[in-house]
Amino acid sequence: MNMEEQNGSAGAGRREEAQPEEICPGKKGKLDLEAAKARIAETKGPEFWRSLEELAGSEEFQQMMHREFPKGASEWLDSVSRRGFMKLMGASVALAGMTACTKQPLEPIVPYVKQPEEVIPGRPLFYATAFTFGGYAAPLLVESHLFRPTKIEGNDKHPVSLGGTDVYAQASILEMYDPDRSQHIVHLGDYKPWSNFQHDLRGALDAQQSSHGAGIRILTGSFSSPTLADQLHSFLSAYPAAKWHVYDAVSRDNVTAGAQMAFGKVVDAQYQLENADVIVSLDADFLYAGFPGFTKYARDYARRRNPDAGNMSRLYVVESTPTSTGVKADHRLPVLASEVEPFARALASAVGVGASGGSLGGDQGKYVAALSRELQAHRGSSIVIAGPQQPAVVHALAHAINQQLGNVGKTVVYTDPVVAAGQAGSLQDLIADMRGGKVQLLIIMGGNPVFNAPTDLNFADALKNTNIPFRVHLGLYQDETAELCHWHINEAHYLEAWGDTRAFDGTVSLVQPLIAPLYDGKSQYEFMASLLGQWQTSGHEVVQSYWQKQHPGADFEMFWRRSLHDGFIAGTAFAPVQVSAKTGGFPASSASAAQGTEINLRPDPSIYDGCFANNGWLQELPKPLSKLTWDNCLWMGPAMAARMGIEKRDMVQVDFNGKSLKLPVWIQAGHPDNAVTVFFGYGRVRAGRVGTGTGFNVYPFRSTSALWFGSGAKVTKVSGNYILASTQGYQTMDAGDESRPNVRTRTLDEYRKEPGFANADAPPPGLTLYPGYQWQYKNEPYEWGMTIDLNACVGCNNCIIACQSENNIAVVGKEQVNHGRHMHWLRVDAYYQGDRDNPRAYFQPVPCMQCENAPCELVCPVGATTHSTEGLNDMVYNRCVGTRYCSNNCPYKVRRFNFFLYQDWDTPQYKMMRNPDVTVRSRGVMEKCTYCVQRISEHRIDAERENRKIADTELQTACQQSCPANAIVFGNINDPNSQVTRLKKNQRNYGLLDDLNTRPRTTYLAEIRNPNPELEA
């Protein structure tokens, strides 16, 4: 029978394996004592070895270890008794459980505020750390279950985050557990130990001693880590002829050059949006992730958008490619990217800066006139922000305008630059040196320049064909760049490594690891330590010793622990520097008259420059405006599409920069005519199983002369079309007439005249045919509810990823998204209104409404979705049989169904990543937003144990926690003093589809715009 079969086959298997000569590894391979020594040298902490063979890491030993019971195999020749079999089975099962234990870092790390006596299984700990993106820190608290980081949240103590995060930080946890991350040190295609690399590196460095490192080049991305900067400078002083170069695909070179032009030195501008009455964005998308300080800006912006507070700010956005910031604008002016400079000059001239700006005609002229009047009227309380893709002169003009208007020190503060630059050179210089044969040792630390360097530099060719004898790549993935290097060192993820980094205000955050490196990766600090000849130094020692030097006092231990605990080093924020911008003498416009179509090159909103290509959460994250997933495309305005007879998903051929690409079209309302936008980052060839082969590589369009935009593109329609999987693109996104007031909106003046407009048509409370049968919540301790302030929401998508991470939501892939089967419990709908060339647009996050009269509950035949005594609409996964009737009957369509087995039940890394408090759903069941019921339960248990009620602010849903703009408020509506109760009494409060009398618990605060009456007319 079955058991006998198993026994039989097991026995047979053992018999084959029990070949005696393989048992002792020493016989076959030669014992490599060198390797053993090297391994002893690199071990740290309590590590034990069983034999020299093991120590040497010999392959034979590994093979032997791989086969369990090599010696005991003969025992299995006898058939096992049933009793014996059961015993062994039991033992195997018990032992299998033990393998689930995870590794914790060796060095002590300090838990955050909720500091228990010891780790309690089932109770998470929160550790402060920081994620670095483009050189700027996102301060975090990371939830850890038994030393497995499971969820990333913003550090609410940190002045920059205040609890908010961005999509990249949220999704970085998936990157940490990515099974496709590089797991080995690779030398010419072979796996090699770290000691081998160190040995080779030592040789290469020794060879450079005589020339003081003249052949050494280090290429890094932007970073702000003081320790790493210190290490680099030490290295450069040890090898004075060596050179350090910096390259980022999404660079801030224009910003620094602009500051240089305006002030004669590089400074960073920090904007105080909470003090600004008028904000002008010159192509700056400061309300989306990737803009330094985004979380703080979103919060400050939202704070000033409360129409009931009486000091609502006004946002003007002049931009080419439509962005979330443009959506939030009170007045958005679509212009070509090359027209922003003339616009800035005209505006500067209008406010009195000698900018040699001509006067503009038409709409732009009108806009400039109104805007300059508005700015003049708000001297000291206005801001002009220029976007990083605009040339330096626009930045310099923005600085000049801010100074002219007396904004400096009030709404704009200048500080030293956060990003460490030192004596960094550009990528162009590096390539020139490479081609000149001056480079013998090239170290690429992070980044993927082979994929994302400007095409005219031909970095890949320079790397391949210039005969550099020693090329090293340190990176998280074996990407396109790793392929062309001799050595690839697998980098430790920031959640696995020690480090430090600066937030955009200069505050230093210490990065502490949440888990020991899953794949034995090396951090940049450890790598740099090796370069400095500190072969054994761990990342922890590097970082700690640096800060020991900075803080030499006897209280260092306290300082260290406090800084780790808080997540930042107090008092490290940069003080404002006094600079004076020049207000004239700007270089004349170099832009020639635009010919042909203008092309904008933008980083993808989800996968950025391509570095997140293998991140399924980000790939499937609907992009803020198009709601497109898994692909990039070419954006074109409706007017241009109509003229060319192009429809969504048609293919066009674009000729630009001597290259020709075929791309699918997305018609984006609000995109200026005669211009197109392409998003780079897609088309990776070595990204991993998720990202390889998605989208189109448009980097060939990027050259040093046209990094961000260029004119002269030729767009022609070609045959064929392409499937673009959008979560909301099936039909029009027009908000249309007032018949479907999903987003309710008024201008500020209208709102003041008619404050109750939002809920005028709402059914009276308690409208029912069965008045005696209403559940009485007043007897219950809690009645949960949520409000979402549409005025505050900036459409940054952060809530979606936070929800996905918190609730173990599956990624389904492009094909399934295209079938309408994406699984996001929370979505952000985008609606457009009015003129398609420059529409008003609105974001509306839609989680489950937890209706009091829930249409889904009525129709479920098995009672798998029921109402809780606290008002939640609960979903009982293991009762669900999957009729999907509940989803059909849900007017909000927030229910998601597991049409297939979407969850990855096998990959061990993902098992570690999941939130243990949330069921991992299987095939055939419905799921939906639960208001993070697991968090409610956790807090309820705590509160009950302490004999109190859950306090108003202590419990936050994942979406609420992550929202940088504080748009989402959740709480107990039974408590008359809770924040959510107060918001629900607000006049702007309305229920989506409230005319159906579903009595939703999630309600919205209507969006109020604050247009300038002068421009409105």
Added chain:
Amino acid sequence: MVQAIEVEPGENKAPVMASGHTFGSITDKVSAMVLTRPLTKGWIFGFAICFLILQWMLYAMCWLFFKGVGVWGVNIPIGWGFAIVNFVWWIGIGHAGTLISAILLLLRQSWRNSINRFAEAMTLFAVACAGMFPIFHLGRPWVFYWLFPYPNTMNYWPNFRSPLVWDVFAVSTYGTISLVFWFVGLIPDLATMRDHAEKKWIKTVYGMLALGWRNSTRHWSRYETAYLLLGGLATPLVLSVHTVVSFDFAIGIVPGWHTTIFPPYFVAGAIYSGFAMVLVLAIPIRKFYHLEDFITPRHLENSAMVMLATGWIVAYGYAFEAFMNWFGGDQYESYVRWNRIHGPYAPWYIALLMCNILIPQILWWRKVRLSNFWLFMISMDILIGMWLERFVIVVVSLHRDFLTSSFGMYYPTQFDWAIFIGTLGFFTACMFLFLRLLPAVPIFELRSLLPEAKAVEHE
């Protein structure tokens, strides 16, 4: 043996049965279909094709079980696709059988006598086809029994507020009653088959199924009482089943579903499609088995007239639905009307109107009603039309409901088609077997139509 069809003078109607038959000739002719007729090439060929289609369905169902309902085109917002469309369609088709057997029995419409047997068989097979879908469309079909109120340790019952639970009762009751009714109707004929069979094993099989029927007066007396009672029991089911099925939609709040006219309009539609299926089966059976004597133009014409009548009820339903969409003034309901005519599924809706309302109007012409070819074509057309109606109700209502952001499209996959066409194969394969193994026309009821039988009655 085939006689020219006579139109009775004066009455202007074809007879229910051709003249010249005796008890013996009827018995011989019908029982010969099963007992002495050899396996024809046509039968083998037809059955083989249907059986192959059935295998295709089984393959698709295995894959469905293995992978999940994602192999279909369903999604969010269109949670129900072909499975529910087919379910409603098949259940509707099943209605004709019970209507003919039970209601026409109670109404003493003697013309039903020759077509009721295979109409009932058709009902049974149609209900079997229909019954598959609610189970297979579940996300987790292996726990379908949770919809039944069975005692369990969790003390957990189904949600009796859900129309799907009502469905379970309605359809299972209907299936059971149809089976019993059909089998009871077969008993005297099974005894006839037993008596006419020559091979021992065939005699044994029919003998066991005949439950010891000896044709005694006492048997007949009990039998007729029982049959009448069963007819009385089945009659409300004709109305209730599709009423309950329509509740699946009417109880929902989806615009296009939430309509009080659904129950009568669904029942009428069911009878409409049921009679169409009766004709689609009767016309070829009549031809290939030479049953023109028993299934006369009278039957065909009466069925056609029933279709014409129910067709108008259905048309009224459509009209009233559209009227209420406008009259109700509800924006979502108005949009349903607009979307049906102008939306992406407009061709389906227009085709539905053509198939169900416009084309069947040629039945007003008697020539058409008497033409086998045209009746067959129109019946097919009505079957397609009624399928489209369910498609429009299920899919077109769901694909655009309240929030414009959640609008979607439904594209059936090969598995949707495989299982739909597969049930057609299953259904026809069952019909082939039925024709081969059981008397397709009730012998004893036909005999009761003879003047001799009436004479006996009058005595």
